[in-house]
Amino acid sequence: EPEVTQTPSHQVTQMGQEVILRCVPISNHLYFYWYRQILGQKVEFLVSFYNNEISEKSEIFDDQFSVERPDGSNFTLKIRSTKLEDSAMYFCASSEGQLHTQYFGPGTRLTVL
Amino acid sequence: GENVEQHPSTLSVQEGDSAVIKCTYSDSASNYFPWYKQELGKRPQLIIDIRSNVGEKKDQRIAVTLNKTAKHFSLHITETQPEDSAVYFCAASKGYSTLTFGKGTMLLVSP
Numbered sequence: 001e002p003e004v005t006q007t008p009s010h011q012v013t014q015m016g017q018e019v020i021l022r023c024v025p026i027s028n029h030l031y032f033y034w035y036r037q038i039l040g041q042k043v044e045f046l047v048s049f050y051n052n053e054i055s056e057k058s059e060i061f062d063d064q065f066s067v068e069r070p071d072g073s074n075f076t077l078k079i080r081s082t083k084l085e086d087s088a089m090y091f092c093a094s095s096e097g098q099l100h101t102q103y104f105g106p107g108t109r110l111t112v113l
Numbered sequence: 114g115e116n117v118e119q120h121p122s123t124l125s126v127q128e129g130d131s132a133v134i135k136c137t138y139s140d141s142a143s144n145y146f147p148w149y150k151q152e153l154g155k156r157p158q159l160i161i162d163i164r165s166n167v168g169e170k171k172d173q174r175i176a177v178t179l180n181k182t183a184k185h186f187s188l189h190i191t192e193t194q195p196e197d198s199a200v201y202f203c204a205a206s207k208g209y210s211t212l213t214f215g216k217g218t219m220l221l222v223s224p
Contacts, residue, residue, distance in 0.1 A: 043202060043214045056211050102212060104156040
């Protein structure tokens with residue numbers, strides 16, 4: 001069964017550094033998402049992406065964040081200047097369409113020191 | 114925006130008992146309600162979902178009910194097993210696919 005994959009599984013960075021989190025959605029899916037989960041808390045929506053543009057974003061997704069689909073398979077989340085409070089598990093998800101099941105990747109644990 | 118409340122935050126049951134987790138949502142336009150199971154350190158995995166044109170859906174030991182008038186939906190697990198132990202998240206969505214999650218319920222099934 002196809003799965004969403006993410007790399008790296010764990011990223012440690014210094015405050016102020018840029019990080020890029022990578023995701024490979026399921027191949028026939030058209031909608032892509034990033035969520036984050038601070039340790040012990042609920043999953044929070046960051047951004048959704050369709051047809052090569054952002055379709056919706058949350059208040060968390062400020063100017064420090066950006067997303068890109070650089071080629072036909074990868075979907076990336078960039079944080080330009082990381083802050084301590086960006087430390088969280090970041091999940092990528094994909095779905096065939098609206099109101100379709102969102103399948104989550106295994107997550108990237110980001111630790112900002 | 115949408116707000117999803119989930120109760121209880123923790124639930125302990127004996128193996129074989131039933132478990133019920135309840136969620137309420139605020140936006141009457143929400144029309145899709147999935148439930149995800151998350152084991153420690155792993156990805157959330159969909160276990161069942163329901164759309165607003167259906168009042169109940171069942172899949173083996175798992176069922177979900179939806180009351181659109183009251184804006185609440187519930188997850189029912191019967192004949193619980195130790196491997197059901199995990200954190201369960203409800204979520205709501207209204208068509209443009211953003212999922213708003215509840216805070217989660219930690220279910221512990223004791224043998």
